[in-house]
Amino acid sequence: MADFLTAQQISRRTSAAVDAAVGAGRDLGLTVTDAAVLHDLFSVVVHLAPSPVVVRVPTVLPPLDSQGQRQQAELDVTQWLADQGTPVIPPSPLVPREPVQRGGFSMTFWQYVEEERGKEPDYVANSEMVADLHAAMRAYPGRLSFLSAAEPRFVTDSLALLERRPDLIDPSDLDRARREWAVLEPLVRSRSAFEEAFPGIDLQPIHGDSPSVNIFSAVGRKLYADFELVSLGPVEWDLAALGPACEAAYDRGARRNGMRPLNEDVLRFVNAVGMVRAVAVLSLVPQLPVLLDYMKPAIDQWRATPFAGGMA
Template identity: 80%
Template sequence: MTDFATPQHLARRTCAAIDAAAGAGRDLGLGVTDATVLHDLFSVVVHLAPAPVVARVPTVLPHSTDLDSLARRQQAELDVTWWLADQGTPVIPPSPLVPREPVQRDGFSMTFWQFVEEDPAREPDYAANCEMVADLHAAMRAYPGRLPYLSSAEPRFVTESLALLQNHPDLIGPAELDRARREWQILEPLVRSRAAFEERFPGIDLQPIHGDSPPANIFAGVDRDLYSDFELVTLGPVEWDLAALGPALESAYDRGARRNGMRPLDKDVLGFVNAVGMLRAIACLTLAPQLPPLVEYVKPAIDQWRTMPFAGGMAD
């Protein structure tokens, strides 16, 4: 791993992403005079004002992700959200003003979305959001496109990150890293192989899912709530979308599932996805040189992981 990015480096990266987004927008025929940053963490999200278009430019990426693999993932997101919007599902859709495909410029790969005005005064209601996720799952079941199995778990990233962390006891201690590696030996086969998952969890259906904690990715629009940020859309058990939320929010999802005639969450599968999610959080420490605040963001997850059963009880 490299030295941690300085505030000056982060500012230059943000400016480069803004310039790339504005330039790409103009190349596509948009009148961009006031590019405004709406969000800047793993991606720089830019309103290409006055056009009603938002560009999302990923800037913090695993070392194993290149522009081509990122573009394939982005295309899947565009395809799924366009289909959902066409079915009447409340999502932030791709912009209809530009071609529905990723654009590469100046070392970035970006996507373009319809601008929606946010209601900044509204606080998230995560119980209501979890009920809404069941509605999303019901809508996604009919998606006709092909999606890879549990790609959102990013098994290559986890494997390589656990190896890289060997040289960084400042980020995670040797005993904890040893535990993480032993857990991954148990969990990785079920993440990489659909057949292995189905053998371990018979009767658990797999379907298109959001892939990245949809209760935390419901956009509070001025007119209505909208599902957003399908960057990690994948095929998997619905439990993946509810990982690490706890019993109260799991019960909220189950209420929505019953309303949609769907099965409740399976406790054993929740144990599996919770354990995998924690190892992904640990793997994200390798991104801290690109985004130094990640160390503090990840700390609560690691504290929680210390209290959890080994490998989510999968070793029993």
């Protein structure tokens, strides 16, 4: 479609994000002579070399007005975890711990950590580590929103937008997604509705964005990273869509930490919400056309699952 960004437009967006990161870093007193892009997908991640600082600049995101608040929550949680001795990539100590706005971007600054190149991730082992993270996060004293990681407003708005985009999703698939969301949304938006549906399931601070996938392989150690969707919720949210082997590994870690195992009913719920979110992500394809190929396997998998995870 005509509104899909071209490779040239995406390149210009990346360059603008790098320029914003470099300019902001220099304004904060950092020496930057050899800025290097480490990652570029939903965010442009820039090492402000030679300073030991990495800037994450979100570039593909829904039009929400709470980005700064979410970024501040991420900075606060990760700093608190670092202070407790939890292995995380912490905010940079060389700049104030707050989001920085420049050039139309809102960015956060992190300590540079050298990556161990060529090491394949072990998602099963990482899932057992997630239980250790949950044990560490339980005592976090700050306030977090209930299941904001599910981004319910984004899902609702995206499903409405996709009504006008048959080039992105078949109308029959969209119809199913909207009917599923009508079943699931009340439990996402309301803590009391969730607790009524799942009595006895405790809520706690959670990572929010598949922490098993977001464990960074630093040289000689593993570090929890990317807490952009940190929320209050059931621990099952952090295991959504990872499958039985990862769930079993998490349960081993939970027992070791004296915590409850995963609940099958809650897993069905979070998996169903995750599938509808995958459909909603199609609304971001014009900003990042490669997403269409990335999301196809998830959409195919979703078609084969029970309606709303069997909750209806």
